[in-house]
Amino acid sequence: xxxxxxxxxxxxxxxxxxxxxxxxxxxxxxEGGEIIAVALGSDANQFANVLGKHGAKKIYIIGNKVLDVxxxxxxxxxxxxxxxxxxxxxxxxxxxxxxxxxxxxIAARYGLGLxxxxxxxxxxxxDVIFTRPIYSxxxxxxxxxxxxxxxxxxxxxxxxxxxxxxxxxxLHFHVEIxxxxxxxxxxxxKTTGDVDLSEAKVVISGxxxxxxxxxxxxxxxxxxxxxxxxxxSRGACDAEYCDYSLQIGQTGKVVTPDLYIACGISxxxxxxxxxxxxxxxxxxxKDPEAPIFQVADYGIVGDLFEVIPLLTEEFKKVLAHV
Amino acid sequence: xxxxxxxxxxxxxxxxxxxxxxxxxxxxxxFIINPYDEFAIEEAIKLRDLHGGExxxxxxxxxxxxxxxxxxxxxxxxxxxxxDGEDQDxxxxxxxxxxxxxxxxxEFDLILSGNLGVDYGSGQVGPRLAEELNIAQVTTITYMEIxxxxxxxxxxxxxDKELVEVSLPVLVTTQQGLNEPRYPSLPGIMxxxxxxxxxxxxxxxxxxxxxxxxxxxxxxxxPPKKNAGRILNGDLKDQVTEIANLLHSEAKVL
Numbered sequence: 001x002x003x004x005x006x007x008x009x010x011x012x013x014x015x016x017x018x019x020x021x022x023x024x025x026x027x028x029x030x031e032g033g034e035i036i037a038v039a040l041g042s043d044a045n046q047f048a049n050v051l052g053k054h055g056a057k058k059i060y061i062i063g064n065k066v067l068d069v070x071x072x073x074x075x076x077x078x079x080x081x082x083x084x085x086x087x088x089x090x091x092x093x094x095x096x097x098x099x100x101x102x103x104x105x106i107a108a109r110y111g112l113g114l115x116x117x118x119x120x121x122x123x124x125x126x127d128v129i130f131t132r133p134i135y136s137x138x139x140x141x142x143x144x145x146x147x148x149x150x151x152x153x154x155x156x157x158x159x160x161x162x163x164x165x166x167x168x169x170x171l172h173f174h175v176e177i178x179x180x181x182x183x184x185x186x187x188x189x190k191t192t193g194d195v196d197l198s199e200a201k202v203v204i205s206g207x208x209x210x211x212x213x214x215x216x217x218x219x220x221x222x223x224x225x226x227x228x229x230x231x232x233s234r235g236a237c238d239a240e241y242c243d244y245s246l247q248i249g250q251t252g253k254v255v256t257p258d259l260y261i262a263c264g265i266s267x268x269x270x271x272x273x274x275x276x277x278x279x280x281x282x283x284x285x286k287d288p289e290a291p292i293f294q295v296a297d298y299g300i301v302g303d304l305f306e307v308i309p310l311l312t313e314e315f316k317k318v319l320a321h322v
Numbered sequence: 323x324x325x326x327x328x329x330x331x332x333x334x335x336x337x338x339x340x341x342x343x344x345x346x347x348x349x350x351x352x353f354i355i356n357p358y359d360e361f362a363i364e365e366a367i368k369l370r371d372l373h374g375g376e377x378x379x380x381x382x383x384x385x386x387x388x389x390x391x392x393x394x395x396x397x398x399x400x401x402x403x404x405x406d407g408e409d410q411d412x413x414x415x416x417x418x419x420x421x422x423x424x425x426x427x428x429e430f431d432l433i434l435s436g437n438l439g440v441d442y443g444s445g446q447v448g449p450r451l452a453e454e455l456n457i458a459q460v461t462t463i464t465y466m467e468i469x470x471x472x473x474x475x476x477x478x479x480x481x482d483k484e485l486v487e488v489s490l491p492v493l494v495t496t497q498q499g500l501n502e503p504r505y506p507s508l509p510g511i512m513x514x515x516x517x518x519x520x521x522x523x524x525x526x527x528x529x530x531x532x533x534x535x536x537x538x539x540x541x542x543x544x545p546p547k548k549n550a551g552r553i554l555n556g557d558l559k560d561q562v563t564e565i566a567n568l569l570h571s572e573a574k575v576l
Contacts, residue, residue: 070479072449072459097479101461104414104446108453113415113536116444129540134442138339139346142541147534181458181492186485196480202575226576237498244464244499245481250335250440251357251498259575270335277545280573282565288553298568299553300561310559314566318576 001033002150005088007079008039008051009098015047017199018094018156023054025121025159029090029128029150034058038082040067040075045170052168054161060086060173066180069187070098073180076105081175083110088149090128095153096198103153113145119158119256136250136273156199157256195229197246202228203257205248205275208235209264209285209304216242218308219263225316231255231275233265249274261311263304267292284308323375323468325366326425327399328435328447329359331383331390335440344542355390358436360503361496365466366434367398368501373468375431376400380424382407382417388519395514396506403520410524413535418450423527425455430491432473437462437495445495452493460486462497 004026008019019037026035037056039047041063048059062078075098083091083106091106093099095117107114119140120131128150130143145151197203204223206216216230223230231253232246248255250270260278265271267283267290275281276295283296284307293299300307333339334352341347355363366377379394381387382405391402405420412420425433433452438445445461452459464483465476468490475486478497506514524533554561570576 097462100445101449101459104418104444104449105453105459107415107446108418108450111415111531111536113413114444114446115537116414116446134542135333135339136440136443137545139341139542139544141539141543143537143539145536146538147536182460182486182488184484184486187479188483188485198480243481244497245478247498259569259573269338273335276548280569280575281551282569283551293551293553295548296551297548297573298565299551300558300565301553302558302561306558307562310562311566314562315576318566318570322570322576 002030002089003034003036003086004030004090004092005083005086006035006037006056007093007099008037008047009094009096010039010041010043010047011196013043015050016094016096016156017161018096018154019051020054020161021156021159022092022094022154023051023056024162025154026090026092027055027162027164028121028123031123033089036060036086036088038062038079040078042068048168048170053163053165055164056168057166058169058171060171062173062175064175064177066177069184071180071182071184072101072105073182074177075102076109077177078175079106080109082173090150093153095155099153103151107151112148112151115143115145115152117155118152119155121152121159133254133277136254137277138273155256157201195227197229197231198253198255200229200255200257202226202259203231203248203255203275203278204228204261204263205231205233205265206236206241206263207233207265208239210236210241213241215305218305218312222261222308222312222315225312225319226259228257233271262292262296263308265292266290267295323369323373323432324430325370325375325377326428326430326433327359327362327366327377327379327394328421328433328451329363329379329381329390329394330356330439331381331387332356332439332441341542341544346542353386353389355393356436356439356441358438358440358496361498361500362434362436363394363397363399364501364503365496369432369468378403380421381405382412382420384408391519392514393506395517396510397504398510401518401520403522405522405524407524411535413537414444414446414450415536416533417447418454419529419531419533420524420527421447421451422454423529424522425451432490433493435493435495437497448493448495455493457491457493458488459493460488461495463494464497464499466494466500
């Protein structure tokens with residue numbers, strides 16, 4: 001039995017689903033032990049029930065307003081105060097902008113090992129085994145912590161969420177936060193759609209074949225009807241058709257959606273690394289020899305500007321009947 | 323201004339991964355500077371040119387990693403340090419401890435590093451080192467300027483931009499979009515040959531704690547191979563109808 005501490009995360013007033021995925025992972029690690037969720041910020045209170053429905057027994061609410069905006073120092077101080085009280089046997093955090101920045105810092109503070117960016121967690125003979133992609137998904141490795149408590153960050157969109165109900169205990173936890181070394185002056189929300197690229201179930205991605213910034217419009221329309229997000233190849237970013245924050249590949253984001261539609265992307269090995277673990281890949285490209293077709297489940301050889309509007313109409317019909 | 327840049331030599335992103343008895347084979351592999359670290363080197367050189375001072379590039383690795391340092395020196399860095407990491411059981415915990423031991427006692431205002439390696443991709447070493455040194459950190463930066471003792475930084479937080487102000491010293495990790503790394507020039511390559519490389523051994527460093535790895539790799543393997551896909555034929559409209567049906571009833575993703 002392990003007492004597992006899980007850092008949860010919300011964005012724009014919504015709990016991120018990776019929080020629940022981390023709770024499911026925690027449930028496996030706990031082996032009957034207690035799961036303790038931590039929710040930070042002045043609206044953290046509202047997430048207690050949903051966390052409770054997904055396995056959290058105790059929920060530490062830290063409502064300090066200073067935690068409404070992420071800073072390394074404030075989050076680190078708050079979390080350390082919880083860790084010192086809870087004394088967990090394992091820690092999980094989301095592998096998000098926050099978790100990536102915070103987890104290594106916490107690990108260093110306590111002299112802990114950390115397994116980053118895990119896509120699966122299993123317990124084998126009492127050992128907690130983490131699976132993670134390496135070389136952006138060209139290969140995988142299984143890793144465990146051999147000294148100290150298991151500690152990992154969980155990649156969004158990979159662990160299927162389980163509902164695990166039980167009684168919950170909500171603790172409003174007081175923390176002292178001081179001497180912040182970084183000041184966030186401004187946050188500019190640049191993400192186009194409402195759906196975060198790394199968590200999207202559907203990704204519509206454009207390459208050089210999209211030809212211009214305007215060329216992304218039909219892709220966005222298609223993404224909108226599927227509640228998906230728009231991504232891009234490095235070629236499209238280099239050509240300034242879109243922001244680098246949309247880039248998928250070995251030097252960009254790695255995504256694992258249920259459906260990935262590659263539009264006008266040839267499929268360089270670096271791009272494939274970022275998306276080839278998607279459940280279903282559809283490729284649309286003029287060139288029948290494009291390498292993207294080798295990793296696609298379904299392919300259409302044709303002009304994306306003809307195909308995508310047709311697809312959008314057709315998907316609307318299918319969705320109307322679901 | 324003294325700037326330290328932490329770099330790692332990695333597989334060229336064009337390389338395919340080959341496993342031999344469960345271990346990644348390095349024979350015949352082309353090695354490069356981790357692409358994210360190139361942004362760090364470029365930014366360091368630009369800041370030094372603006373504010374004066376010195377750029378020191380640091381790496382832990384086998385002998386071949388010296389090539390990465392030579393490239394960084396040819397780009398314009400002033401000096402380099404290589405810490406021999408061969409035959410050592412090191413993970414991110416250990417590497418941060420080693421770097422902390424090397425950096426402590428040296429003067430620095432700024433430490434730069436790529437936000438992750440394109441090989442193992444954990445992105446831990448930067449923030450871990452900042453904690454070891456008890457200095458501030460700003461990760462995944464896309465813009466930076468320095469005014470006296472203050473840095474104004476833009477960072478990428480999963481697509482959102484944050485404008486951050488921080489006092490020096492600070493450790494930053496670099497993200498795509500920060501700059502266009504330069505190619506080494508021929509005179510740069512010639513000059514690099516005369517620039518100093520300091521060679522250190524882990525056993526010669528002082529540590530307060532054990533630096534033995536806290537984690538271990540149990541297995542390395544390939545993802546299951548996908549079956550060849552299906553390229554549709556016929557009238558474009560029919561293809562689109564077919565694909566919508568396939569996604570709905572066969573793949574069940576709609």
